[in-house]
Amino acid sequence: MSQPEIFYSLEQRDDGIAHLQLNRPERMNTMSPAFFPQLRDTVRALDEAGQTRVLVISSTGKHFSAGMALDTFAGDSPLLDTGSARSRLAFQASLRKLMDCFSAIDQARFPVLCAVQGGCIGGALDLAAACDMRYCTAEAFFSLQEINIGMAADLGVLQRLQGLLPQGVAxxxxxxxxxxxxxRALQQGLVNAVLPDHEALLAHVLGVAAKIAAKSPLAMAGSKLALNHARDHGVDASLAQMSLLQSAIFDTEEMGRAILAWKTQAADAGFAPLAPVAKL
Incomplete structure:
Protein backbone atom coordinates (compact mmCIF):
# COMPACT_ATOMS: atom_id res chain seq x y z
CA MET A 1 0.00 0.00 0.00
CA SER A 2 1.54 3.32 -1.08
CA GLN A 3 2.17 6.02 1.52
CA PRO A 4 0.28 9.32 1.14
CA GLU A 5 2.25 12.28 -0.15
CA ILE A 6 3.53 14.64 2.54
CA PHE A 7 3.13 18.26 1.44
CA TYR A 8 3.80 20.16 4.66
CA SER A 9 4.75 19.99 8.31
CA LEU A 10 2.68 21.40 11.15
CA GLU A 11 3.96 22.81 14.44
CA GLN A 12 1.48 23.71 17.18
CA ARG A 13 3.04 25.96 19.80
CA ASP A 14 1.97 26.42 23.39
CA ASP A 15 1.24 30.12 22.77
CA GLY A 16 -1.60 29.34 20.34
CA ILE A 17 0.43 29.82 17.15
CA ALA A 18 0.21 27.03 14.59
CA HIS A 19 2.87 27.01 11.86
CA LEU A 20 2.15 25.09 8.65
CA GLN A 21 5.19 24.90 6.38
CA LEU A 22 5.17 23.58 2.82
CA ASN A 23 8.10 21.19 2.58
CA ARG A 24 8.57 19.87 -0.96
CA PRO A 25 11.21 22.36 -2.18
CA GLU A 26 12.64 19.81 -4.63
CA ARG A 27 9.29 20.04 -6.46
CA MET A 28 8.94 23.80 -5.97
CA ASN A 29 6.21 22.98 -3.43
CA THR A 30 3.75 22.21 -6.20
CA MET A 31 0.27 21.01 -5.34
CA SER A 32 -1.23 17.78 -6.59
CA PRO A 33 -4.96 17.03 -6.07
CA ALA A 34 -4.18 15.22 -2.79
CA PHE A 35 -2.81 18.46 -1.31
CA PHE A 36 -6.15 20.23 -1.20
CA PRO A 37 -8.20 17.98 1.11
CA GLN A 38 -5.15 17.56 3.36
CA LEU A 39 -4.90 21.33 3.78
CA ARG A 40 -8.66 21.70 4.27
CA ASP A 41 -8.80 18.97 6.90
CA THR A 42 -5.78 20.38 8.76
CA VAL A 43 -7.18 23.91 8.90
CA ARG A 44 -10.64 22.73 9.93
CA ALA A 45 -9.21 20.41 12.59
CA LEU A 46 -7.26 23.33 14.08
CA ASP A 47 -10.39 25.48 13.97
CA GLU A 48 -12.64 22.88 15.53
CA ALA A 49 -10.20 22.09 18.35
CA GLY A 50 -10.32 25.75 19.45
CA GLN A 51 -6.72 25.94 20.71
CA THR A 52 -5.21 27.80 17.73
CA ARG A 53 -5.22 31.61 17.92
CA VAL A 54 -3.37 32.31 14.68
CA LEU A 55 -2.05 30.18 11.81
CA VAL A 56 1.13 31.00 9.88
CA ILE A 57 1.55 29.41 6.44
CA SER A 58 5.10 29.52 5.10
CA SER A 59 7.30 27.45 2.84
CA THR A 60 10.77 26.04 2.27
CA GLY A 61 13.30 26.32 -0.53
CA LYS A 62 13.67 28.97 -3.22
CA HIS A 63 9.96 29.38 -3.97
CA PHE A 64 6.82 29.52 -1.87
CA SER A 65 4.97 27.37 -4.42
CA ALA A 66 4.72 26.98 -8.17
CA GLY A 67 1.02 26.14 -7.83
CA MET A 68 -0.74 23.13 -9.29
CA ALA A 69 1.63 20.46 -10.57
CA LEU A 70 1.42 20.51 -14.36
CA ASP A 71 1.17 16.72 -14.58
CA THR A 72 -2.26 17.11 -12.95
CA PHE A 73 -3.51 18.34 -16.33
CA ALA A 74 -2.09 15.38 -18.25
CA GLY A 75 -3.70 12.01 -18.85
CA ASP A 76 -7.33 10.96 -18.54
CA SER A 77 -8.15 11.96 -14.97
CA PRO A 78 -11.90 11.85 -14.20
CA LEU A 79 -11.34 15.17 -12.43
CA LEU A 80 -10.77 16.86 -15.82
CA ASP A 81 -13.45 15.12 -17.89
CA THR A 82 -15.91 17.56 -19.49
CA GLY A 83 -16.82 15.38 -22.45
CA SER A 84 -20.51 14.91 -21.65
CA ALA A 85 -23.34 16.64 -19.78
CA ARG A 86 -22.99 14.18 -16.88
CA SER A 87 -19.23 14.58 -16.67
CA ARG A 88 -19.55 18.39 -16.77
CA LEU A 89 -21.97 18.24 -13.85
CA ALA A 90 -19.48 16.10 -11.93
CA PHE A 91 -16.67 18.48 -12.91
CA GLN A 92 -18.58 21.37 -11.33
CA ALA A 93 -19.08 19.43 -8.09
CA SER A 94 -15.39 18.47 -7.98
CA LEU A 95 -14.29 22.05 -8.62
CA ARG A 96 -16.51 23.32 -5.80
CA LYS A 97 -14.80 20.82 -3.49
CA LEU A 98 -11.38 22.18 -4.50
CA MET A 99 -12.55 25.77 -3.97
CA ASP A 100 -13.81 24.81 -0.52
CA CYS A 101 -10.31 23.70 0.48
CA PHE A 102 -9.04 27.30 0.31
CA SER A 103 -12.31 28.70 1.66
CA ALA A 104 -11.51 26.76 4.86
CA ILE A 105 -8.72 29.31 5.43
CA ASP A 106 -11.10 32.23 4.99
CA GLN A 107 -13.73 30.62 7.23
CA ALA A 108 -11.42 29.70 10.13
CA ARG A 109 -12.15 31.48 13.41
CA PHE A 110 -8.52 32.59 13.70
CA PRO A 111 -6.44 34.89 11.47
CA VAL A 112 -4.16 33.22 8.90
CA LEU A 113 -0.88 34.87 7.90
CA CYS A 114 0.99 33.91 4.73
CA ALA A 115 4.79 34.27 4.37
CA VAL A 116 5.96 34.19 0.74
CA GLN A 117 9.50 33.82 -0.58
CA GLY A 118 10.36 33.52 -4.27
CA GLY A 119 7.51 32.62 -6.57
CA CYS A 120 3.87 32.48 -5.51
CA ILE A 121 2.42 31.14 -8.74
CA GLY A 122 -0.97 29.99 -9.95
CA GLY A 123 -2.82 28.01 -7.28
CA ALA A 124 -0.38 29.28 -4.66
CA LEU A 125 -1.78 32.78 -5.18
CA ASP A 126 -5.28 31.36 -4.69
CA LEU A 127 -4.04 30.09 -1.31
CA ALA A 128 -2.34 33.37 -0.37
CA ALA A 129 -5.40 35.42 -1.36
CA ALA A 130 -7.56 33.38 1.05
CA CYS A 131 -5.32 34.38 3.99
CA ASP A 132 -5.96 37.40 6.20
CA MET A 133 -2.55 39.00 5.64
CA ARG A 134 0.39 38.38 3.34
CA TYR A 135 4.09 39.16 3.78
CA CYS A 136 6.95 38.51 1.38
CA THR A 137 10.68 38.75 0.77
CA ALA A 138 12.24 41.39 -1.46
CA GLU A 139 12.78 38.92 -4.32
CA ALA A 140 9.26 37.46 -4.15
CA PHE A 141 6.86 37.65 -7.04
CA PHE A 142 3.25 36.74 -7.67
CA SER A 143 1.82 35.39 -10.92
CA LEU A 144 -1.48 34.05 -12.19
CA GLN A 145 0.10 31.52 -14.48
CA GLU A 146 -3.20 29.92 -15.50
CA ILE A 147 -3.83 32.36 -18.36
CA ASN A 148 -0.50 31.26 -19.88
CA ILE A 149 -1.62 27.63 -20.09
CA GLY A 150 -5.00 28.45 -21.61
CA MET A 151 -7.31 28.46 -18.59
CA ALA A 152 -8.91 30.91 -16.21
CA ALA A 153 -7.80 30.76 -12.57
CA ASP A 154 -10.61 28.96 -10.77
CA LEU A 155 -9.89 28.39 -7.07
CA GLY A 156 -11.01 31.77 -5.72
CA VAL A 157 -8.20 34.15 -6.59
CA LEU A 158 -10.17 36.07 -9.25
CA GLN A 159 -12.97 36.57 -6.75
CA ARG A 160 -10.70 37.56 -3.83
CA LEU A 161 -8.13 39.69 -5.63
CA GLN A 162 -10.74 42.33 -6.41
CA GLY A 163 -11.07 42.97 -2.70
CA LEU A 164 -7.29 43.18 -2.26
CA LEU A 165 -6.25 45.23 -5.30
CA PRO A 166 -7.69 47.96 -7.53
CA GLN A 167 -9.84 46.52 -10.34
CA GLY A 168 -7.39 47.37 -13.09
CA VAL A 169 -4.44 45.85 -11.24
CA ALA A 170 -6.34 42.64 -10.44
CA ARG A 184 4.59 46.70 -6.45
CA ALA A 185 2.72 44.17 -4.31
CA LEU A 186 3.45 46.36 -1.28
CA GLN A 187 2.55 49.55 -3.12
CA GLN A 188 -0.81 48.14 -4.25
CA GLY A 189 -1.66 46.54 -0.90
CA LEU A 190 -1.36 42.86 -1.81
CA VAL A 191 1.21 42.38 0.97
CA ASN A 192 1.54 44.05 4.36
CA ALA A 193 5.34 44.22 4.45
CA VAL A 194 8.41 43.25 2.45
CA LEU A 195 11.38 41.74 4.30
CA PRO A 196 14.95 41.42 3.03
CA ASP A 197 15.23 37.61 3.16
CA HIS A 198 13.50 34.40 4.22
CA GLU A 199 14.92 34.41 7.75
CA ALA A 200 13.78 37.98 8.35
CA LEU A 201 10.40 37.17 6.80
CA LEU A 202 9.70 34.29 9.18
CA ALA A 203 10.90 36.28 12.18
CA HIS A 204 8.62 39.18 11.26
CA VAL A 205 5.53 37.08 10.53
CA LEU A 206 5.92 34.97 13.66
CA GLY A 207 6.32 38.22 15.60
CA VAL A 208 3.04 39.52 14.19
CA ALA A 209 1.46 36.16 14.98
CA ALA A 210 2.65 36.39 18.60
CA LYS A 211 0.97 39.80 18.96
CA ILE A 212 -2.29 38.38 17.62
CA ALA A 213 -2.06 35.28 19.83
CA ALA A 214 -1.69 37.48 22.92
CA LYS A 215 -5.09 39.12 22.37
CA SER A 216 -8.55 37.78 23.19
CA PRO A 217 -9.32 34.88 20.83
CA LEU A 218 -13.02 35.64 21.28
CA ALA A 219 -12.61 39.25 20.15
CA MET A 220 -10.28 38.12 17.34
CA ALA A 221 -12.81 35.59 16.01
CA GLY A 222 -15.57 38.21 16.20
CA SER A 223 -13.44 40.74 14.34
CA LYS A 224 -12.72 38.27 11.55
CA LEU A 225 -16.39 37.32 11.24
CA ALA A 226 -17.38 40.99 11.03
CA LEU A 227 -14.68 41.87 8.50
CA ASN A 228 -15.56 38.91 6.27
CA HIS A 229 -19.27 39.73 6.39
CA ALA A 230 -18.66 43.41 5.57
CA ARG A 231 -16.41 42.42 2.66
CA ASP A 232 -19.21 40.35 1.13
CA HIS A 233 -22.25 42.51 2.02
CA GLY A 234 -23.35 46.13 2.11
CA VAL A 235 -22.93 48.46 5.08
CA ASP A 236 -26.53 48.23 6.32
CA ALA A 237 -26.55 44.43 6.24
CA SER A 238 -23.15 44.33 7.93
CA LEU A 239 -24.25 46.67 10.71
CA ALA A 240 -27.28 44.48 11.33
CA GLN A 241 -25.03 41.43 11.46
CA MET A 242 -22.67 43.26 13.83
CA SER A 243 -25.43 43.93 16.33
CA LEU A 244 -26.24 40.22 16.48
CA LEU A 245 -22.59 39.19 16.51
CA GLN A 246 -21.64 41.59 19.30
CA SER A 247 -24.54 40.43 21.44
CA ALA A 248 -23.21 36.88 21.07
CA ILE A 249 -19.57 37.58 21.95
CA PHE A 250 -19.73 40.58 24.32
CA ASP A 251 -17.99 39.42 27.50
CA THR A 252 -17.17 41.89 30.28
CA GLU A 253 -14.94 39.34 32.05
CA GLU A 254 -12.89 38.95 28.88
CA MET A 255 -12.68 42.73 28.57
CA GLY A 256 -11.58 43.01 32.18
CA ARG A 257 -8.70 40.62 31.56
CA ALA A 258 -7.70 42.55 28.45
CA ILE A 259 -7.80 45.93 30.19
CA LEU A 260 -5.78 44.66 33.16
CA ALA A 261 -3.16 43.12 30.88
CA TRP A 262 -2.97 46.35 28.88
CA LYS A 263 -2.55 48.50 32.00
CA THR A 264 0.06 46.22 33.58
CA GLN A 265 1.80 45.32 30.30
CA ALA A 266 1.34 41.65 31.21
CA ALA A 267 2.66 39.21 28.64
CA ASP A 268 -0.19 36.75 29.21
CA ALA A 269 -3.70 37.95 29.99
CA GLY A 270 -4.88 34.41 30.71
CA PHE A 271 -7.51 34.27 27.99
CA ALA A 272 -9.27 30.94 27.65
CA PRO A 273 -9.14 29.28 24.22
CA LEU A 274 -12.23 29.13 22.04
CA ALA A 275 -14.62 26.29 22.73
CA PRO A 276 -14.14 23.29 20.47
CA VAL A 277 -16.69 22.66 17.77
CA ALA A 278 -18.84 19.61 18.51
CA LYS A 279 -18.19 16.56 16.36
CA LEU A 280 -21.23 15.46 14.34
Whole structure:
Protein backbone atom coordinates (compact mmCIF):
# COMPACT_ATOMS: atom_id res chain seq x y z
CA MET A 1 0.00 0.00 0.00
CA SER A 2 1.54 3.32 -1.08
CA GLN A 3 2.17 6.02 1.52
CA PRO A 4 0.28 9.32 1.14
CA GLU A 5 2.25 12.28 -0.15
CA ILE A 6 3.53 14.64 2.54
CA PHE A 7 3.13 18.26 1.44
CA TYR A 8 3.80 20.16 4.66
CA SER A 9 4.75 19.99 8.31
CA LEU A 10 2.68 21.40 11.15
CA GLU A 11 3.96 22.81 14.44
CA GLN A 12 1.48 23.71 17.18
CA ARG A 13 3.04 25.96 19.80
CA ASP A 14 1.97 26.42 23.39
CA ASP A 15 1.24 30.12 22.77
CA GLY A 16 -1.60 29.34 20.34
CA ILE A 17 0.43 29.82 17.15
CA ALA A 18 0.21 27.03 14.59
CA HIS A 19 2.87 27.01 11.86
CA LEU A 20 2.15 25.09 8.65
CA GLN A 21 5.19 24.90 6.38
CA LEU A 22 5.17 23.58 2.82
CA ASN A 23 8.10 21.19 2.58
CA ARG A 24 8.57 19.87 -0.96
CA PRO A 25 11.21 22.36 -2.18
CA GLU A 26 12.64 19.81 -4.63
CA ARG A 27 9.29 20.04 -6.46
CA MET A 28 8.94 23.80 -5.97
CA ASN A 29 6.21 22.98 -3.43
CA THR A 30 3.75 22.21 -6.20
CA MET A 31 0.27 21.01 -5.34
CA SER A 32 -1.23 17.78 -6.59
CA PRO A 33 -4.96 17.03 -6.07
CA ALA A 34 -4.18 15.22 -2.79
CA PHE A 35 -2.81 18.46 -1.31
CA PHE A 36 -6.15 20.23 -1.20
CA PRO A 37 -8.20 17.98 1.11
CA GLN A 38 -5.15 17.56 3.36
CA LEU A 39 -4.90 21.33 3.78
CA ARG A 40 -8.66 21.70 4.27
CA ASP A 41 -8.80 18.97 6.90
CA THR A 42 -5.78 20.38 8.76
CA VAL A 43 -7.18 23.91 8.90
CA ARG A 44 -10.64 22.73 9.93
CA ALA A 45 -9.21 20.41 12.59
CA LEU A 46 -7.26 23.33 14.08
CA ASP A 47 -10.39 25.48 13.97
CA GLU A 48 -12.64 22.88 15.53
CA ALA A 49 -10.20 22.09 18.35
CA GLY A 50 -10.32 25.75 19.45
CA GLN A 51 -6.72 25.94 20.71
CA THR A 52 -5.21 27.80 17.73
CA ARG A 53 -5.22 31.61 17.92
CA VAL A 54 -3.37 32.31 14.68
CA LEU A 55 -2.05 30.18 11.81
CA VAL A 56 1.13 31.00 9.88
CA ILE A 57 1.55 29.41 6.44
CA SER A 58 5.10 29.52 5.10
CA SER A 59 7.30 27.45 2.84
CA THR A 60 10.77 26.04 2.27
CA GLY A 61 13.30 26.32 -0.53
CA LYS A 62 13.67 28.97 -3.22
CA HIS A 63 9.96 29.38 -3.97
CA PHE A 64 6.82 29.52 -1.87
CA SER A 65 4.97 27.37 -4.42
CA ALA A 66 4.72 26.98 -8.17
CA GLY A 67 1.02 26.14 -7.83
CA MET A 68 -0.74 23.13 -9.29
CA ALA A 69 1.63 20.46 -10.57
CA LEU A 70 1.42 20.51 -14.36
CA ASP A 71 1.17 16.72 -14.58
CA THR A 72 -2.26 17.11 -12.95
CA PHE A 73 -3.51 18.34 -16.33
CA ALA A 74 -2.09 15.38 -18.25
CA GLY A 75 -3.70 12.01 -18.85
CA ASP A 76 -7.33 10.96 -18.54
CA SER A 77 -8.15 11.96 -14.97
CA PRO A 78 -11.90 11.85 -14.20
CA LEU A 79 -11.34 15.17 -12.43
CA LEU A 80 -10.77 16.86 -15.82
CA ASP A 81 -13.45 15.12 -17.89
CA THR A 82 -15.91 17.56 -19.49
CA GLY A 83 -16.82 15.38 -22.45
CA SER A 84 -20.51 14.91 -21.65
CA ALA A 85 -23.34 16.64 -19.78
CA ARG A 86 -22.99 14.18 -16.88
CA SER A 87 -19.23 14.58 -16.67
CA ARG A 88 -19.55 18.39 -16.77
CA LEU A 89 -21.97 18.24 -13.85
CA ALA A 90 -19.48 16.10 -11.93
CA PHE A 91 -16.67 18.48 -12.91
CA GLN A 92 -18.58 21.37 -11.33
CA ALA A 93 -19.08 19.43 -8.09
CA SER A 94 -15.39 18.47 -7.98
CA LEU A 95 -14.29 22.05 -8.62
CA ARG A 96 -16.51 23.32 -5.80
CA LYS A 97 -14.80 20.82 -3.49
CA LEU A 98 -11.38 22.18 -4.50
CA MET A 99 -12.55 25.77 -3.97
CA ASP A 100 -13.81 24.81 -0.52
CA CYS A 101 -10.31 23.70 0.48
CA PHE A 102 -9.04 27.30 0.31
CA SER A 103 -12.31 28.70 1.66
CA ALA A 104 -11.51 26.76 4.86
CA ILE A 105 -8.72 29.31 5.43
CA ASP A 106 -11.10 32.23 4.99
CA GLN A 107 -13.73 30.62 7.23
CA ALA A 108 -11.42 29.70 10.13
CA ARG A 109 -12.15 31.48 13.41
CA PHE A 110 -8.52 32.59 13.70
CA PRO A 111 -6.44 34.89 11.47
CA VAL A 112 -4.16 33.22 8.90
CA LEU A 113 -0.88 34.87 7.90
CA CYS A 114 0.99 33.91 4.73
CA ALA A 115 4.79 34.27 4.37
CA VAL A 116 5.96 34.19 0.74
CA GLN A 117 9.50 33.82 -0.58
CA GLY A 118 10.36 33.52 -4.27
CA GLY A 119 7.51 32.62 -6.57
CA CYS A 120 3.87 32.48 -5.51
CA ILE A 121 2.42 31.14 -8.74
CA GLY A 122 -0.97 29.99 -9.95
CA GLY A 123 -2.82 28.01 -7.28
CA ALA A 124 -0.38 29.28 -4.66
CA LEU A 125 -1.78 32.78 -5.18
CA ASP A 126 -5.28 31.36 -4.69
CA LEU A 127 -4.04 30.09 -1.31
CA ALA A 128 -2.34 33.37 -0.37
CA ALA A 129 -5.40 35.42 -1.36
CA ALA A 130 -7.56 33.38 1.05
CA CYS A 131 -5.32 34.38 3.99
CA ASP A 132 -5.96 37.40 6.20
CA MET A 133 -2.55 39.00 5.64
CA ARG A 134 0.39 38.38 3.34
CA TYR A 135 4.09 39.16 3.78
CA CYS A 136 6.95 38.51 1.38
CA THR A 137 10.68 38.75 0.77
CA ALA A 138 12.24 41.39 -1.46
CA GLU A 139 12.78 38.92 -4.32
CA ALA A 140 9.26 37.46 -4.15
CA PHE A 141 6.86 37.65 -7.04
CA PHE A 142 3.25 36.74 -7.67
CA SER A 143 1.82 35.39 -10.92
CA LEU A 144 -1.48 34.05 -12.19
CA GLN A 145 0.10 31.52 -14.48
CA GLU A 146 -3.20 29.92 -15.50
CA ILE A 147 -3.83 32.36 -18.36
CA ASN A 148 -0.50 31.26 -19.88
CA ILE A 149 -1.62 27.63 -20.09
CA GLY A 150 -5.00 28.45 -21.61
CA MET A 151 -7.31 28.46 -18.59
CA ALA A 152 -8.91 30.91 -16.21
CA ALA A 153 -7.80 30.76 -12.57
CA ASP A 154 -10.61 28.96 -10.77
CA LEU A 155 -9.89 28.39 -7.07
CA GLY A 156 -11.01 31.77 -5.72
CA VAL A 157 -8.20 34.15 -6.59
CA LEU A 158 -10.17 36.07 -9.25
CA GLN A 159 -12.97 36.57 -6.75
CA ARG A 160 -10.70 37.56 -3.83
CA LEU A 161 -8.13 39.69 -5.63
CA GLN A 162 -10.74 42.33 -6.41
CA GLY A 163 -11.07 42.97 -2.70
CA LEU A 164 -7.29 43.18 -2.26
CA LEU A 165 -6.25 45.23 -5.30
CA PRO A 166 -7.69 47.96 -7.53
CA GLN A 167 -9.84 46.52 -10.34
CA GLY A 168 -7.39 47.37 -13.09
CA VAL A 169 -4.44 45.85 -11.24
CA ALA A 170 -6.34 42.64 -10.44
CA UNK A 171 -7.32 42.33 -14.10
CA UNK A 172 -3.75 42.98 -15.21
CA UNK A 173 -2.63 40.03 -13.10
CA UNK A 174 -5.43 37.85 -14.48
CA UNK A 175 -5.08 38.81 -18.14
CA UNK A 176 -1.31 39.03 -18.59
CA UNK A 177 0.05 36.27 -16.36
CA UNK A 178 3.18 38.33 -15.76
CA UNK A 179 5.27 38.59 -12.61
CA UNK A 180 4.03 41.03 -9.99
CA UNK A 181 7.07 41.94 -7.89
CA UNK A 182 7.34 42.52 -4.16
CA UNK A 183 7.72 46.29 -4.37
CA ARG A 184 4.59 46.70 -6.45
CA ALA A 185 2.72 44.17 -4.31
CA LEU A 186 3.45 46.36 -1.28
CA GLN A 187 2.55 49.55 -3.12
CA GLN A 188 -0.81 48.14 -4.25
CA GLY A 189 -1.66 46.54 -0.90
CA LEU A 190 -1.36 42.86 -1.81
CA VAL A 191 1.21 42.38 0.97
CA ASN A 192 1.54 44.05 4.36
CA ALA A 193 5.34 44.22 4.45
CA VAL A 194 8.41 43.25 2.45
CA LEU A 195 11.38 41.74 4.30
CA PRO A 196 14.95 41.42 3.03
CA ASP A 197 15.23 37.61 3.16
CA HIS A 198 13.50 34.40 4.22
CA GLU A 199 14.92 34.41 7.75
CA ALA A 200 13.78 37.98 8.35
CA LEU A 201 10.40 37.17 6.80
CA LEU A 202 9.70 34.29 9.18
CA ALA A 203 10.90 36.28 12.18
CA HIS A 204 8.62 39.18 11.26
CA VAL A 205 5.53 37.08 10.53
CA LEU A 206 5.92 34.97 13.66
CA GLY A 207 6.32 38.22 15.60
CA VAL A 208 3.04 39.52 14.19
CA ALA A 209 1.46 36.16 14.98
CA ALA A 210 2.65 36.39 18.60
CA LYS A 211 0.97 39.80 18.96
CA ILE A 212 -2.29 38.38 17.62
CA ALA A 213 -2.06 35.28 19.83
CA ALA A 214 -1.69 37.48 22.92
CA LYS A 215 -5.09 39.12 22.37
CA SER A 216 -8.55 37.78 23.19
CA PRO A 217 -9.32 34.88 20.83
CA LEU A 218 -13.02 35.64 21.28
CA ALA A 219 -12.61 39.25 20.15
CA MET A 220 -10.28 38.12 17.34
CA ALA A 221 -12.81 35.59 16.01
CA GLY A 222 -15.57 38.21 16.20
CA SER A 223 -13.44 40.74 14.34
CA LYS A 224 -12.72 38.27 11.55
CA LEU A 225 -16.39 37.32 11.24
CA ALA A 226 -17.38 40.99 11.03
CA LEU A 227 -14.68 41.87 8.50
CA ASN A 228 -15.56 38.91 6.27
CA HIS A 229 -19.27 39.73 6.39
CA ALA A 230 -18.66 43.41 5.57
CA ARG A 231 -16.41 42.42 2.66
CA ASP A 232 -19.21 40.35 1.13
CA HIS A 233 -22.25 42.51 2.02
CA GLY A 234 -23.35 46.13 2.11
CA VAL A 235 -22.93 48.46 5.08
CA ASP A 236 -26.53 48.23 6.32
CA ALA A 237 -26.55 44.43 6.24
CA SER A 238 -23.15 44.33 7.93
CA LEU A 239 -24.25 46.67 10.71
CA ALA A 240 -27.28 44.48 11.33
CA GLN A 241 -25.03 41.43 11.46
CA MET A 242 -22.67 43.26 13.83
CA SER A 243 -25.43 43.93 16.33
CA LEU A 244 -26.24 40.22 16.48
CA LEU A 245 -22.59 39.19 16.51
CA GLN A 246 -21.64 41.59 19.30
CA SER A 247 -24.54 40.43 21.44
CA ALA A 248 -23.21 36.88 21.07
CA ILE A 249 -19.57 37.58 21.95
CA PHE A 250 -19.73 40.58 24.32
CA ASP A 251 -17.99 39.42 27.50
CA THR A 252 -17.17 41.89 30.28
CA GLU A 253 -14.94 39.34 32.05
CA GLU A 254 -12.89 38.95 28.88
CA MET A 255 -12.68 42.73 28.57
CA GLY A 256 -11.58 43.01 32.18
CA ARG A 257 -8.70 40.62 31.56
CA ALA A 258 -7.70 42.55 28.45
CA ILE A 259 -7.80 45.93 30.19
CA LEU A 260 -5.78 44.66 33.16
CA ALA A 261 -3.16 43.12 30.88
CA TRP A 262 -2.97 46.35 28.88
CA LYS A 263 -2.55 48.50 32.00
CA THR A 264 0.06 46.22 33.58
CA GLN A 265 1.80 45.32 30.30
CA ALA A 266 1.34 41.65 31.21
CA ALA A 267 2.66 39.21 28.64
CA ASP A 268 -0.19 36.75 29.21
CA ALA A 269 -3.70 37.95 29.99
CA GLY A 270 -4.88 34.41 30.71
CA PHE A 271 -7.51 34.27 27.99
CA ALA A 272 -9.27 30.94 27.65
CA PRO A 273 -9.14 29.28 24.22
CA LEU A 274 -12.23 29.13 22.04
CA ALA A 275 -14.62 26.29 22.73
CA PRO A 276 -14.14 23.29 20.47
CA VAL A 277 -16.69 22.66 17.77
CA ALA A 278 -18.84 19.61 18.51
CA LYS A 279 -18.19 16.56 16.36
CA LEU A 280 -21.23 15.46 14.34
Missing amino acids: RELAYLGERFGAE
